[in-house]
Amino acid sequence: MSWTNSRNAELKERAAKVIPGGMYGHESTALLPADFPQFFRRADGTRLWDADDNEYIDYMCAYGPNLLGYRHAAVDAAARAQMELGDTLTGPSEIMVTLAEVLVGMLGHAEWAMFCKNGTDATSMATVVARAHTGKRKILVGRGVYHGAAPWCSPGPAGILSDDRAHIAYYRDQDPQSLADAMKEHAGDVAAVFATPFRHETFRDQAQPDATFAREARRLCDAEGAMLVLDEVRTSFRLSRDHAWAALGVAPDLSSCGKVIGNGQPISALVGGEHLRKAAGSVFVTGSFWFSAVPMAAAIATLKIVRESDYLERITRTGTLLREGLARQAADHGFALRQTGPVQMPQILFEDDPEMRLGYFWTAAAVRRGIYLHPYHNMFINAALSEADVAATLEATDGAFAALKAQDLKHLPLERPAVRERLERAAALSA
Amino acid sequence: MSWTNSRNAELKERAAKVIPGGMYGHESTALLPADFPQFFRRADGTRLWDADDNEYIDYMCAYGPNLLGYRHAAVDAAARAQMELGDTLTGPSEIMVTLAEVLVGMLGHAEWAMFCKNGTDATSMATVVARAHTGKRKILVGRGVYHGAAPWCSPGPAGILSDDRAHIAYYRDQDPQSLADAMKEHAGDVAAVFATPFRHETFRDQAQPDATFAREARRLCDAEGAMLVLDEVRTSFRLSRDHAWAALGVAPDLSSCGKVIGNGQPISALVGGEHLRKAAGSVFVTGSFWFSAVPMAAAIATLKIVRESDYLERITRTGTLLREGLARQAADHGFALRQTGPVQMPQILFEDDPEMRLGYFWTAAAVRRGIYLHPYHNMFINAALSEADVAATLEATDGAFAALKAQDLKHLPLERPAVRERLERAAALSA
Structure with a gap:
């Protein structure tokens, strides 16, 4: 061999x-x-x-970003053309507006978009926006579910303080009764419920999207005034050209999009509904390279293919x-x-x-x-x-x-x- | 006009x-x-x-990344050549090793490097590594000093909980006595002291690097067993081809490097001394695009120019x-x-x-x-x-x-x- x-x-x-x-x-x-x-x-x-x-x-x-094939000709051409103009500048390129329009046009629940780099940027931003909007503290997440590698969510314990997770509470992933129990325990103080579109944790069998859980999560969040955050960093545009729960008829308040948006170029996003626009505009979140233009050009090209080709089929x-x-x-x-x-x-x-x-x-x-x-x-x-x-x-x-x-x-x-x-x-x- | x-x-x-x-x-x-x-x-x-x-x-x-000029020919050529090979892959490119060797070779205090995307990634990672190493909790930072936009350090209050900063304590920036006081107040529980190489906050006069403060910060950290973190996200390679306190003869334990490493390509880094290698290897930190090869190729090209040209003069x-x-x-x-x-x-x-x-x-x-x-x-x-x-x-x-x-x-x-x-x-x- x-x-x-x-x-x-x-x-x-x-x-x-x-x-x-x-x-x-x-x-x-x-x-x-x-x-x-x-x-x-x-x-x-x-x-x-x-x-x-x-x-x-x-x-x-x-680990996800390659949706259309490595070095996809149309995406790479868009990236190279943008490199001729500029990438990381003193302000965003005008194509940032176009990209936000594109993403908002594709995702049924989205009225605005904020771009960042990695999935953790988007999920962490979701906690801050949900807390700013609700004035509440608790974030409910499925136990053992990966939402990134910041201290509030990293799966590794080294260097993490219990205080980093003082207001993170856990429910049994994809289990409506467990979520209802957690919601009850923290009633009056729940800022957000995080969910993935389906179970996709390491070392375990996956599951298909579960309509019962999705609907019950939506109902519980509505009853409590908590924000439902669909973490699509791993799943964006792999199940649907819309968000992954669109087929179930359940719209989240916020969703984190990642990995595939630029077919490997570094960009992720948080999108949300109209009711969260003011809170999203009030938080201070940023990064040295969040407004770089090349990944945005790649994303515009990638999302065009998502909309217009049979890639999903x-x-x-x-x-x-x-x-x-x-x-x-x-x-x-x-x-x-x-x-x-x-x-x-x-x-x-x-x-x-x-x-x-x-x-x-x-x-x-x-x-x-x-x-x-x-x-x-x-x-x-x-x-x-x-x-x-x-x-x-x-x-x-x-x-x-x-x-x-x-x-x-x-x-x-x-x-x-x-x-x-x-x-x-x-x-x-x-x- | x-x-x-x-x-x-x-x-x-x-x-x-x-x-x-x-x-x-x-x-x-x-x-x-x-x-x-x-x-x-x-x-x-x-x-x-x-x-x-x-x-x-x-x-x-x-806001910093452009060190050599926008669309620098040699850096862009390196990025384009790497695009022909691949960018975000199922594992890092072999050039990640070369880049780590280059950075460790340039920074006097560095024995290892970990790459990430934005400055906040690097500073946040420093808190986790310092806590993992010391087993202590407090992070002392200069009041009003910008170290990123995560909940532990963001200058905007919206969506931030007091608990996000339960173990962040403040001293008067660049003031040895104030740092000594803060150190005394939290004696036995100080994981790290953050400092910038000189005062460079918005809306204020800047200052030159202050040898008295740098030496006293080093001495206080040594006495307490706390890690001295030099946040160079804004200053990397703009004052020196080494870290910015090399000229003062003061070596930090950790430093966050950012902005300019890839002359605008998205990459930042945390580097540290031998004594922190084990702790750095124990923490779980990552990001979808942290191991992308194109910014690393750009960084190798940028750092070659930093070493070999008269850009600094x-x-x-x-x-x-x-x-x-x-x-x-x-x-x-x-x-x-x-x-x-x-x-x-x-x-x-x-x-x-x-x-x-x-x-x-x-x-x-x-x-x-x-x-x-x-x-x-x-x-x-x-x-x-x-x-x-x-x-x-x-x-x-x-x-x-x-x-x-x-x-x-x-x-x-x-x-x-x-x-x-x-x-x-x-x-x-x-x-």
């Missing part, structure tokens, strides 16, 4: 000297199978090349083909997969795999065969993925299943013992 | 419908003279064009020429200016101008003459500014002084009454 990782190993050694832990954040491979490459060289369409020049069909899409079709093919293949090899959530955002876990030894072996075998799959995080389908790519993927995964079947399954290694603790945490959330 | 602002007015009307308040954050012109343009079209070198195509010599430099020379020329000119017209802080970051305030009516009129007159000056925020000199540009600037400011002198100075309008409150706040800090 031509797959090698010597350059990656070299880079990891160098990185260990100048980057704490060699890497940090959501793109660290510390918890992934040892063979997963940490460093990459280039990308194109649905393909990704690591530092050793191994080629992958990439199902992580940069295509990612749904290729996502379905992949899911069906993998299910058949797993059964043929005598394995059972749990493939959950919308097909555009696949989560693939093995049945009877309490410590993810099967999943780790299988995804590592897929990686060595040129298919970048993730063992515990939901993946993403991008619109550059063709049916031929899915067929090539399935050929490789067939090999990965066969390699797995050839193992002594009772004695697969546990490469990352820390996975146990993550699985226990996930199981506790489902209990 | 050919200066017009009808397109800007049109854009502001459109913006008012889809952006709260028409604009937000540090690039809002809400508090600036009414003629200041809100929206821009393009930039090149030291020149900026607004939405009406009025051309300016720009002394704001995007040039911005010092042109900054000096501007300061000297303005001082002469003001005296000739019978005005007295307070030009404070390092010449590379000019702050220009009028004597005997308690409500900034003179400063507002004069900067607006300069803007209408093609020179973008700021009435209350420190400005920035970029390396594309030539001596001929300074001469052209002085020709225009001469006209602005003459126009000011022709006014009935006792009855200049107060266009923005909110300035009064900001000036009172600034005066209280100096009292």
Whole structure:
């Protein structure tokens, strides 16, 4: 096999000297199978090349931002044309107004938009706007649900004070009764309820959007005068050309949009309804690069394609083909997969795999065969993925299943013992 | 005069419908003279064009990021070449390692670097790393000093809870005795002391870096086991090719770098000493676009120029020429200016101008003459500014002084009454 990782190993050694832990954040491979490459060289369409020049069909899409394919011609052309004009200036470019008009025109609940850089910027801004509007303090979030990496929401405990979360309260994710209980407990002081459009946490099965929960969350927020915040950082435009609960007939007060807006260019947004315009105008939020023009030009180009192309139908079709093919293949090899959530955002876990030894072996075998799959995080389908790519993927995964079947399954290694603790945490959330 | 602002007015009307308040954050012109343009079209070198195509010599430099000139050829070429490879990928590019090596090699106190997007990312990360390392809670910051726009530090009160600042304590900026008092009050619980390299707050005179304060801050932190955080988001590489206190012989434990690292491309960083490596590796901090490769390629190119060119000597020379020329000119017209802080970051305030009516009129007159000056925020000199540009600037400011002198100075309008409150706040800090 031509797959090698010597350059990656070299880079990891160098990185260990100048980057704490060699890497940090959501793109660290510390918890992934040892063979997963940490460093990459280039990308194109649905393909990704690591530092050793191994080629992958990439199902992580940069953990979300890649919606249309890496280096999408129209988006890149818009970015390059804007670079000829200017990027980070002493004031915003006039295209900021156009982009706000575009986004407000697309999202049914939105009357205004504020742009920022990362998802955490948008979710944190939502807490501030909701508190400014309501004059109340509590933010209710689903326990274990990822809303970013600021002290109020980061999943890692190091350096976080209990006081950072003095007014964060938790409910059982997507559970109307638990939300009702939390609302009751904090009655009179609830500024906002955060929700994701569907369950999409790491190490767990996903779920489909739940109309019962969405409607009940809306009703409870209305009764309490709390703001319903739909956190779409991970899901924007992957389920819908509108916000993700539009199909359920439930409109949030605020929603955080992220990742895909500029197809990989750094931009995120908070949008909201008319009743929140004044509060949104009263808060002081900003960032050195929030008003840069190149990501806005890329976003205008990306959102045009979202509105006018069949990208959504295509990612749904290729996502379905992949899911069906993998299910058949797993059964043929005598394995059972749990493939959950919308097909555009696949989560693939093995049945009877309490410590993810099967999943780790299988995804590592897929990686060595040129298919970048993730063992515990939901993946993403991008619109550059063709049916031929899915067929090539399935050929490789067939090999990965066969390699797995050839193992002594009772004695697969546990490469990352820390996975146990993550699985226990996930199981506790489902209990 | 050919200066017009009808397109800007049109854009502001459109913006008012889809952006709260028409604009937000540090690039809002809400508090600036009414003629200041809100929206821009393009930039090149030291020149900026607004939405009406009025051309300016720009002394704001995007509020900092423009160090070498807008659309700098070498930096843009590096960014474009990296775009051909890829930007936001499923993992960092291998050039992240190179960039960390470069930054660690340049900053005397740095043994590691963590990259992020905005200044607030870096300063917030510093609080978390310092708390993780020390196990203590208090963060001491200079009262009224800007360290970002997160709830723990935002200068705007709307939507902020007192609990967001439960463990933020304040000292009188750059005052050793006040810092000693605050340290004593919170003895045993101080995680970090934040400082800027010199006083550079809005609406106030700046100061030069103060060796007495720097040394005393270092000594107090050492005695208490607190981390000294030098917030260089605004000052990185404008005073020095090392950190800004290197010339004073005082090394911080952590420093936040921002704005200029990629000459306008979105990237900031937290760097720190060996003793903080473990804590920095233990915290969970991340962002969708923190590992994007294009800004890192731009940063490598920018920092090469910082190391190898005479940019610093040039911005010092042109900054000096501007300061000297303005001082002469003001005296000739019978005005007295307070030009404070390092010449590379000019702050220009009028004597005997308690409500900034003179400063507002004069900067607006300069803007209408093609020179973008700021009435209350420190400005920035970029390396594309030539001596001929300074001469052209002085020709225009001469006209602005003459126009000011022709006014009935006792009855200049107060266009923005909110300035009064900001000036009172600034005066209280100096009292």
